[in-house]
Amino acid sequence: MTAANLIESSLVWDNHGCMPLRPFDEEFLPQLKRYRDAGVNVAILNIGCGEQGIEDHVRVLAAFRRWLKDHPADYVIVETVSDIEQSRADGKLAVAFDIEGANGIADQPSLLGLYYDLGVRWMLMAYNRNNRVGGGCHDEDGGLTDFGREVLDEMAKVGMVACCTHTGYRTAMDVMSYSSRPVIFSHSNARAVHDHPRNITDEQMKACAATGGVVGINGIGIFLGANDNSPEAYVRHLDHAVQLIGPDHVGIGLDYVFDQQELDDYVRTMAHTFPKGMGYEAGVRMVAPEAIEPIVERLVKLGYSDAVLRAVLGENFLRVAREVWR
Template sequence: MSDEGSSVSSIRFQYNGVIGNGCISWDAHSCVPLLASYRLETLHRHRDAGFDYVSINVGMDANPTSQIIEVIASFREQIEQIPNIRFADTLSDVRSAGAHGQLAVGFDLEGAVPLAGDPKNVELFHELGVRQMHFAYNRRNEVAGGCYEPDAPLTKLGLEVLLACEEVGVIVDCSHLNERSALAICDAAEKPTVFSHSNVRALNNNLRNVTDEMIAACAATDGVIGVTGLSNFTPGKRAEADAMVEVIDYLCERVDIRHVGVGLDYVYDVELDELPEDCDPAYWWPLEHGYGEDFYKCSKFTPPEAAVQLRECLKSRGYADVEVDGIMGQNFYRVAEACWQT
């Protein structure tokens, strides 16, 4: 084992959620290839880095529903079989995973296109394991406006989807939305909303990042902004823990620390091609917004192993232990308590 791996393992007892200090360590969003054949044993990296829970993407607006269902079926079956990983249908599953040194895994959808225009399908995806959902992914759809189409509104159908999410227990995620739609969702929401993996526009002027108005609106719902380590959206485009802490500092200067969390947006095995044949990458990830011709394969990602360094950076900046625990998971756990209903 490498020195880095030994270091992570040696402090797992101290840092890993319930095992160490009674707190949950929560990554609100990371990604694996959307392939039914992909093996989820790789998620042990999250566990070994000290996470108790990770939400992984099982589909987005660019993916056909048939692919998403195949991925969900495969991933659910695998999770039942892989040692030290369990599916998180409920918060009890999350707590139990942490208490037994396991990783709890949940699903999220990046966009509402898979609902096929019917809010009732929110309940269907909830039954399949989805516990968090975006309303649009970068572009507009019939529900809401993506971040790269700033004038597209939240629609009447979008309000119905919002109600459906709150009724069945799906966290409403405003990442990848434009300001207009995100503010409308936050204004209409009866439960906490989140930006699971979004940084701040004042530190990196990309439309995928959130404005001060979006930050305030999310906090007003008692929600959480999850800071991401993806280089395209960090200060100085650095995939480093200290860049994430810069974003955390900015947020904590404007809203209470209870509204700040972590959503790494780490992509496992990024070299694997998962996109449908008819998917145009330049449409979903526009070149003019800094993505490049092969964005994900040339971007830098802050890995789950950086959680240890992130904690240390926060402590070195003067954050108290209870504040670090909140940022590293307890704040998102609180939102899940309010939204999941189980």
């Protein structure tokens, strides 16, 4: 079976994508079609990150939801796992949302239920820097806080998946030890392959797998290598994870940013979140959705079976959704 045929016959799930976080600017939203053209069936879109607060998150979420509902022939806002199966059968893109860091709930865990009802399906604990929940990967990580445990309890209650991408080592290990549900790294790469502080250790990958979770391999060039967004660089990280924790615990989380200028602006204006010397400066390369087919081609050459490829392409994240979502 060719890579194109395998993609067409599989559920393909990209667990993290970044549309511009500008609620009154719809210029880039039609580019969601690129996911479908690349064979993607499920796309999880970010609605806020880092220092952005409740109002920022809600404004973006409202704007995304309105636009998607205005295009019902092409998109479905996910409410249940069955929506994913039905939208794929109908040839539509299933869309859900994520929050990067807990600033979107401030000091109010009860907001998690509201976000969930509006389509948010996972939230990561901290975005590079420390917050009320715990430590970030670019900060002095003091571990999961009492408030963080309260947040995890509420997430489990409402059905939201806990994510440890961007999170500090100690906090991530605490989360995976504390959680009674599968925990994910939605878009993280292997530090053993490329030593960047934003990447995760083999120990973290193993701990994630032990919860029943999934590590989504990230497509940002500075996390893959020396700003290397080639399919080969992506496959190196993916294959490392598969060999380490098994094919049932690896997925795709490209972290593709549709507006490169917005990313460059965030790096410039959020210097505390994106510290110098980490490669965040302008010109970060990314693996685009269109690269999924070349990536699959290389995995086929490595001897990956159809069953393993289907697991990595989407079935693993679907399993977590079935286990955690309400």
